[in-house]
Amino acid sequence: MVEGRNRFSTTSATESTLWSTRMFSFILKRLFSGIVVLLTVSALTFFLLYFAGGSIARNIVGDQASPEQVAAKEVELGLDQPLIARFASWLTSAATGDLGRSWFTSEPVAQALSSRIPVTMVMVVTAMLLIGILAALLGVAAAVKRGPIDRAVQVSAIIGDSIPGFVIGIVLVTLLAIQLKLFPATSTIAPGVGVDAWILSLALPVLALVLNGVAGGAQQIRSAVIKQLERDYVRTLRSRGISENEILFKHVLRSAAPAGLTVLSLQLIGMLGGVVIIEAIFALPGIGPLAVSSTSQGDLPVVMGVVIYTVAVVIVVNLVVDVINGWLNPKVRVS
Template sequence: MIKFILKRLGSGLVVLFAVSALTFFLLYASSGSIARNIVGDQATPEQVALKETELGLDQPVLGRYLDWVLGALRGDFGSSWFTSEPVANALATRIPVTMVMVFTAMILIAIIATLIGVAAAVKRGWVDRVVQVGAIIGDSIPGFVIGVILVTVLAIQLGMFPATSTISPGAGAEAWVLSLTLPVIALLINGVTGGAQQIRSAVIKQLERDYVRTLRSRGIKEGEILFKHVLRSAAPAGLTVLSLQLIGMLGGVVILESIFALPGIGPLAVAATVQSDQPVVMGVVMYTVAVVIVVNLIVDLLNGWLNPKVRAS
């Protein structure tokens, strides 16, 4: 197991390095005159040249990338070109908001989708039909549309929740709960039906296996068969779907956080991209890739724990 973890971490570091290099050089090729954007259109050529020297833009791109890598290895991702705020500080203040929202939604999705998916697979009646219809509807409605509907009805019209985030440094638990409830609901609506559909299919596939008939012939109770054997065997497929949903959420929250004015990674990423703020963009990309690598590693470990065949391989 230790060898497997080290191997996956090694491959993750290779991916992280490759993505960082690709992102850095793409930003360099598409950045245009960043120094001119920072100092303004009224600046003289001498002022623009001075700003380029200050930012190191007059240096060869390969040397700039190597300097960035050496700094990143020390935990220094540089500072924003526009606000001078250290990138590490900008990420540290915004990551908790995004992570709390995404992981809260994923835990609830895992629980609710499992219950609904198992019920749909066992009953094969109206619950099954509702899940299938809900999966189609849930997949066809973007998360930001659900977010707009929720904030319009529940926040603006009914006043049940704040229309914009009240999360700030030192804010209490109440501010976090009120500010994150609607975004989490939006993610739930968008993710539960799809997850339930996949779990339903996996459970049905397991119920048709020979080992289930053997267990039934031995007089083992249906509940024990379902939750001790079938659900364990169907879990890897569900975990894979949930991990893909979580990775998709990391991209989807960019718009959702803007709708609810949440101080998360989304608005930071949008602003940095529009301004071509390379240090901030690099920091956001590295954070996102690192989360994806860790999530995939955790899913692989859980699949190995649940499935002996995976452990053997």
């Protein structure tokens, strides 16, 4: 018996080591593909901005500037160089962490991003944590009870998909900020302010994002839990006398978690694009207003910085979700 137990321990350790090796290889492959995606998106953005815009130098120096002043500005910005040479120069600098300076404000791009990324990320991460918790609770309740909660979740999911997040934001500002004056209508976040200013300024934007996404997440988790409850292994566990709570929380949720995590990751990626309007509504000093203003001006270094940040977040989120799914799902471990 001791020999059998030792053999089982050795087999388990071998499988764990094999899975860890394969997962490490998988992570390296995903990182490599992420770098390829990052380079591809950066190149497309760089070239499209040059072809889509007019005379950037003229926009910077103004309409009253002489041709000589425009030409001098083009030389200063490197716009007199071939397009491929410009991209190679930018890529070389970006690889060392130097994203350049804004063409209009001369502010370092890294500094412009670092002062705005925390606002956006705190808002998005807080909203996603709340969506994840509430969606899991509502989804499981709807799948198990199959009563008023189930119908409420399905109706709310339809309504949530039909109403854009910025509409919910406008309603919240009108009711809770302008009429009831419970929250500031615009952001009071600024360098050196306390935590209370952050909480009051982000409360309504986070609420708008949560209301827009929680019902859809709950609907997906509900479907995943119902699918697992209908599987043969659940009937087998019930026949062995295992309690419903243990079946639900130890087995069903673990098997349904990958589907829920995938949906939440897609919501987070979509939220990164949707916060542009949300931040504009609440006058938040986040990435959204910076992306809009720099794109409209043709401020290439800033636009490229925003693109790199956004694509990097998407790559990291997808990688983390894949790793968690591999840890939760035994089939992924074997394959």
